Amino acid sequence: MEFLTVHGPAILFYLFAAVAVVAACFVITMRNPMYGAIALLVTFLSLASLFLLRHAEFLAFVQVFVYGGGIMVLFLFVIMLVNLHRLKESRLFGQNAPLAVIVGLLLLGLFGTLFVGMAFAPTQAAPPAFVEVDGEALGNSQAVAWSLYRDYLLPFEIVSVFLLVAMIGAVVLGRKQ
Amino acid sequence: MEIGTQHYLVLSFVLFAIGVTGILVRRNMITVLMSIELVLNAANLNLIAFSFQHGNLTGQIFVIFTIAVAAGEAAVGLGILLALFRLRSTTQLDSARELLG
Numbered sequence A: 001m002e003f004l005t006v007h008g009p010a011i012l013f014y015l016f017a018a019v020a021v022v023a024a025c026f027v028i029t030m031r032n033p034m035y036g037a038i039a040l041l042v043t044f045l046s047l048a049s050l051f052l053l054r055h056a057e058f059l060a061f062v063q064v065f066v067y068g069g070g071i072m073v074l075f076l077f078v079i080m081l082v083n084l085h086r087l088k089e090s091r092l093f094g095q096n097a098p099l100a101v102i103v104g105l106l107l108l109g110l111f112g113t114l115f116v117g118m119a120f121a122p123t124q125a126a127p128p129a130f131v132e133v134d135g136e137a138l139g140n141s142q143a144v145a146w147s148l149y150r151d152y153l154l155p156f157e158i159v160s161v162f163l164l165v166a167m168i169g170a171v172v173l174g175r176k177q
Numbered sequence B: 001m002e003i004g005t006q007h008y009l010v011l012s013f014v015l016f017a018i019g020v021t022g023i024l025v026r027r028n029m030i031t032v033l034m035s036i037e038l039v040l041n042a043a044n045l046n047l048i049a050f051s052f053q054h055g056n057l058t059g060q061i062f063v064i065f066t067i068a069v070a071a072g073e074a075a076v077g078l079g080i081l082l083a084l085f086r087l088r089s090t091t092q093l094d095s096a097r098e099l100l101g
Helices: A002-029 A033-053 A057-082 A097-118 A140-150 A153-174 B005-025 B029-054 B058-088
Strands: none
Touching: A002 A033, A002 B005, A002 B029, A033 A057, A033 B005, A033 B029, A057 A140, A057 B029, A057 B058, A097 B005, A140 A153, A140 B058, A153 B058, B005 B029, B029 B058
């Protein structure tokens, strides 16, 4: 029992990280996009669990609702709309795979510098992000709401206009000519 | 063993690399759009890890904006996909070589 209380967060982190990476590999290797979409859903859910481990409870639920619910349903609808059974896919990968190898090598170099930098990084865990209002500590959702509607009100409204424009654009693009 | 910010950075980097690989090598536009979502999720993980390390909520607010932008991008991208499918009866990106239609 003591083993679990000490090592529990680390075990959960490695478990969900492994699930996320394996599912992400399935997303880009599956021939049928339907299976890829299911793997993407698994990635989103394990990332939501990782958000919970970093005390971002509100965003974990936003991840489940918006990504797991909204965006995933959009993808599945479009996959069913385009009816991929008629399309035979002879080659899985495009012609710029050599370019991808070069970019991958550059990314590998970045990864190496990241590992070197890890040796010098401070490892102390910070306290969870709380906001105090009238001397009272707020929970994560309340704190995010306070910060969002007090300090970031204008960007929030701009994002709402952006979503309206994106919705109109999607309707115009998807309409029959 | 303590899980620190650097563990989250490594995981975020791996997810980002997988997403970029998917964007670059796949021919199917649906898979490319899903790889873009992977890249945005890797960025979100970074923002939340740094938000926790500094005890500052700004990173979490930015994640909300990123999710909104990702939703708009998915809607417009899938609209373009439907337009391409109506024009060419395929979702392979190789077949969309010019923008004139």
